[in-house]
């Protein structure tokens with residue numbers, strides 16, 4: 001059962017140890033676990049052969065439909081998670097991303113070619129504007145490709 005964590009825990013969500021500094025409490029993980037979580041994302045992307053980056057760094061996978069990985073080019077659960085992950089990263093607001101990510105999936109993510117894609121912050125801001133959401137055009141680039 002997946003749920004959105006709304007309460008800030010004072011314990012690490014990964015190892016359960018108490019968190020001491022405000023940054024860790026905000027993140028829900030201590031520095032060591034945060035590093036491991038990032039490494040897990042990179043490793044999973046290696047396993048599935050799907051690499052999704054934001055400005056060259058691995059995009060954090062917001063797990064909702066597809067714990068096994070991100071995908072694009074069709075209307076399934078991997079593309080749902082990719083749409084949610086991109087919009088959550090771009091908006092910095094999962095509640096807002098929740099409202100439009102399914103439409104983002106059908107309009108955009110499901111249309112991308114199998115081989116790979118690239119989308120700029122300006123393009124995302126423009127799509128959001130069409131949905132009635134004013135978000136600043138951030139200078140970021142999202143990219144997806146298949147490992148060779």
Ligand SMILES: [Zn+2]
Pocket residue numbers: 012013014015016017029030032033
């Ligand atoms: Zn921890």
